[in-house]
Amino acid sequence: MLSDNNEKYILEAKNITKHFPGVLALDNVNFNLKPGEIHALVGENGAGKSTLIKILCGVYTKDSGDIYFNGHNVKINDVASARRLGIAFVPQEIELMDGLNVAENIYIGRYPSKFGFIKWRELKKQTDDIKKLFGGAIEGLDNSMLAEDLSVANKQIIEILRVLALDMKVLCLDEPTSSLTADETDRLFKLLKELKNKGISIIYVSHRMEEIFQIADRVTIFKDGKFVKTSNISDITVSEVINSMIGRELNLLVKMDRTKNISDEIVLEVNNFNLKGKFSNISFNLRKGEILGWFGLIGSGRSEVAEAIFGIEKASGTVKVFGKEFEANSPKISINEKIGLAPEDRHTQGLVLTLDINNNINLPVFDKISKFGLVNNAVAKKQTIKFVNELNIKTPSIYTIVDSLSGGNKQKVSIGKWLNANAQILIFDEPTKGIDVGSKNEIYKLIRTLADAGKSIIFISSELPEIVNLCDRILVFREGKIQKELINSEKITEHDVFKYAIKS
Numbered sequence: 088m089l090s091d092n093n094e095k096y097i098l099e100a101k102n103i104t105k106h107f108p109g110v111l112a113l114d115n116v117n118f119n120l121k122p123g124e125i126h127a128l129v130g131e132n133g134a135g136k137s138t139l140i141k142i143l144c145g146v147y148t149k150d151s152g153d154i155y156f157n158g159h160n161v162k163i164n165d166v167a168s169a170r171r172l173g174i175a176f177v178p179q180e181i182e183l184m185d186g187l188n189v190a191e192n193i194y195i196g197r198y199p200s201k202f203g204f205i206k207w208r209e210l211k212k213q214t215d216d217i218k219k220l221f222g223g224a225i226e227g228l229d230n231s232m233l234a235e236d237l238s239v240a241n242k243q244i245i246e247i248l249r250v251l252a253l254d255m256k257v258l259c260l261d262e263p264t265s266s267l268t269a270d271e272t273d274r275l276f277k278l279l280k281e282l283k284n285k286g287i288s289i290i291y292v293s294h295r296m297e298e299i300f301q302i303a304d305r306v307t308i309f310k311d312g313k314f315v316k317t318s319n320i321s322d323i324t325v326s327e328v329i330n331s332m333i334g335r336e337l338n339l340l341v342k343m344d345r346t347k348n349i350s351d352e353i354v355l356e357v358n359n360f361n362l363k364g365k366f367s368n369i370s371f372n373l374r375k376g377e378i379l380g381w382f383g384l385i386g387s388g389r390s391e392v393a394e395a396i397f398g399i400e401k402a403s404g405t406v407k408v409f410g411k412e413f414e415a416n417s418p419k420i421s422i423n424e425k426i427g428l429a430p431e432d433r434h435t436q437g438l439v440l441t442l443d444i445n446n447n448i449n450l451p452v453f454d455k456i457s458k459f460g461l462v463n464n465a466v467a468k469k470q471t472i473k474f475v476n477e478l479n480i481k482t483p484s485i486y487t488i489v490d491s492l493s494g495g496n497k498q499k500v501s502i503g504k505w506l507n508a509n510a511q512i513l514i515f516d517e518p519t520k521g522i523d524v525g526s527k528n529e530i531y532k533l534i535r536t537l538a539d540a541g542k543s544i545i546f547i548s549s550e551l552p553e554i555v556n557l558c559d560r561i562l563v564f565r566e567g568k569i570q571k572e573l574i575n576s577e578k579i580t581e582h583d584v585f586k587y588a589i590k591s
Contacts, residue, residue, distance in 0.1 A: 096155070097122045097288050098143065098174070098257055103152035105138055107491055110483060112138040115152070116314040118307055120257065123286045125279060127299040127320070130309035130332050131523040133481065133493035136292045139309075140259040143290070144176035145169035173256030177249075177263060181242045181432075185235035190214040192234050193249045217252050238386065243267060247275070258282065259290045262521045264298060276302050294523045296325045308332055329524055349559060350375035353410070354543045355426075355512050357396065360404035365391040366567035369404070373512065373545060378538050380558030380575075381547040383588050388567035389547050390431055393514045397421045397428040408512070422451055424512075427505030429498070431516040431547075437501040440490035444482060445471045447489050447500050451508035474503035479529065495526025502533065513537065514545040519553065531557055551581040563587040 098120040105113040113135045120126050128136045141147045143154065145166040154161055156172050163169045166176070183192050190210050191198075199209040214230050228241055237245070247263060264272045279289055279302060293299055299306060300320060308315040308331045315331050352375040360369035366388035373379050383389045395402035398415040406415050408424045415421055418428075430436040438447055449456065449467045456466045471485045478499040482492060489500055498518055505513055515534065519527045534557065538544050548554055554561055561573040561584060571587040573579055 095122070095158070096120060097157060099153075099155040100139060100143060101153045101155070103139065103142060103154075104150045105135075105142060105147065106150055108483075108487075110491065112312050113142075113149075114312045116309065116312070118314070119317075120288050120290060121304075122288055123283050124304045125283055125289045125291055125302055127291045127293065127303035127306040128309070129293070129299060129306060129328060130315075131493075131495075131525045133311070133496070134309040134332070134523075135312040136309055137261055138312075140176065140261060140290055140292060143169070143257075144174055144259050146176060146178075170253065170255070173254070174259065175250045175253050175255040175257070176259045176261070177246050178261055181246060183234040183237075183242055183245060186233065188231050188233055189228060189237075189245060190230040192245050193217065193252055195249070197252075213252070217248050244271070251278075255287065257288045257290070259292075261292045262294070263291075264293065264295065272298070294521065294527075296328065296524070299328075300325065332523065332525070348376040348539045348541070350541075354408065355396075356405075356407040356410075357392075358405045358407075360392065360395065360402050360406070362391060362395055362400060362402040365395075365400075366402075366564075369569060371562060371569065371572075373543050375543055376538050376541050377560065378534065378544040378546050378558045380554040380561040381545060381564060382549070382551065382554045382561060382584050383564030384549070386566075387564035387588065389564040390516055391567075392564075393428060393516055393545065393547060394430075397426060397514065399428075422508060422510070425508075425510050426512045426514070427451075427508060427510030428514045429501045429505065429516065429518055431520065438489050438497060438504075441488065443484075443486045443488055444475065444480065444492075444500055445485045448474055448503045448507050450504055470507050471503075474506055477506075478503050478533065493526075495522045495529070498522060498526075498530065499533075506537075511541075512543045512545075514547070516547040517549065518546070519548070519550065551584060554584060555579060555581055 096119040100116065100118040102115050102117065103113050104115055116135065116139060118128070118139060128140065130136050138147060142149050143163065145163045145168055148164060154163055161172060163172070169175070184195065187195065193214055194210060199206040199213065211230055218228070228244070234242060234245065243263065250258060264275060267275065283289060291299070291303060303320050305317060305319055306323065306328060307317040308328060310332060353372045354375050355373040357372070358370045361367045369392050381389045391400065394400050396406060396415055398417040398421045401416060405412055408426065413420065413424055439450070445467060448471045453462060456463045468485065474480070475482065475485055480496050480499045480503070482496065489497060492500065519530055522530065531553070534544055534546065546554070546558055555575070558575055561575055561579070562569050563571040563573070563584060565588055573584065
C-alpha cells in the first residue's frame, strides 16, 4: 500500500503509539522525512523523541500505527530489518565492546574474512578509510586502542563511524555532539552536510537549539509523547520552538544572586595534586555554600581531578575536608567524608540502570539502613519518596526501572542518591548533558538551592553559559593544569573564560 501523501517522503511514521509499563511514551504521533534532508526532532526529556527513532530503527517495536519507507508500508521488527531497508541508529548511550579495539568495534559483526579467518590488513584499511571522513577530529585515535581506554568523546566518535561504515539511506542521530568539542562538532556538521548532499536523510535529535538552527532543514516538536508540529527551520524562531516544547516561557540562565550565603569556612582544600599523564600541581579550595565552576575542553584534566578527589584514581598530594586531611583511596572513604560525585557518564558510572529508583537512591546508605544483612525497606521507601517529591522526579512509581526514565529524571535520581547520603560536598560533572531546556532550568535552580542551603558544589561543564551564569567562582583547566581562577561578576564574559582554556 502506498502512502497517501502528496509529497515524496523516504520515511513516514503515522499514528504511532507505544506503551511502556506505567508510561504512554508515544500517543498517536506522526513524523515524515524527505530524501536528502536533515530533520531535527526536539522536545523535553520524556517527550518521546528517542522512543520514536528507536522504533524506526528497530530497537523497539510499535504497539500500533504504520511506517512507510519510499511510500511502501513496511514492518520493522528488529534492528536487522531496519538496516535491510537502509535505516541505522547512533544511540545516545554508548554501546561499545570495551575489550575490542577501535577497528574491531567499527566493523563488529562484519569483519572481512576468508575461510573463516579475519583479514586484519583489510580491516585496517577499511578503518583508515572511514576515519578519513572525520579528518583531524580523530587525530591520535589509533586502530589498536581498546574501547575501554578511550575518552567519552572518542567513544561517541566510534559509535558514529560504526554507522557510517554501513551503506545507509537514513541515519538517526541521538544527541551526537553531547561529548564532542566545538571543533569536533564542526567537523561532524561538515560530514552530515556531505551526506545530505549525497541524498542521505538524517533524523537529528538534540537539545542544543543553536545546533538545530545551524544544521537542520526542518524541525518536528513533540511534547509529552504527542506530536505538536513540524516547521521549516527558516519559518520558526528559537523561542517558538522552546515554547512549543514546554508550553511555557522560560528565562534561561538568568544570572543568579551569588555570594550572599557563601561562608568563609573552607570545606575542601586540595594542594599539589598530581596524577601522571592526567594532571599536575592542582591546588584550590572550596567554601561552604559556594558553587565553584570548572571549565576546560575535553582532555583538560578536569574530570580526572574530580575522580581522584572521589577516590576512583589514586593521586599524590594532600586533600583536606573540613580541615582534616584524608587519603582519597576509594569512593567509600570519600562517601564517609560526605563527598558525592555525579559523574559525566551517569549511565555506566552514576546509576545502576537495571535497578529501580528506590534501590538507586539508597545505594550509598544500604549499610546504614541494614541490620544483620537485611535492609529496612520501610526506611528505604520513606527516603526515596522524600527525594522523588523534593526533586520532582517524574515517575509512575519509586519501583520504576531507572533505565526507562528520561535523561533529566535519571540525573535527578543520581543527585537524590547523594542527598540521601547527606553529602556536603557535591561534584557535578556535566550534569545537564543530554537534558532538555526545561529540565536544565530545574537542575540550575536545584543546584543554586543546594548551595543556598549550605552545600558546597563543584560544577563541571563544557557549556560556557552555565559556567558564567551559575557559578560563584571559576577555575579554567588546560592540559592538566589550572590556568586561571576567576571571581565571577557581571563583568565576566564567556570570552573571558574561554581564552584561558585554549592555547594562545
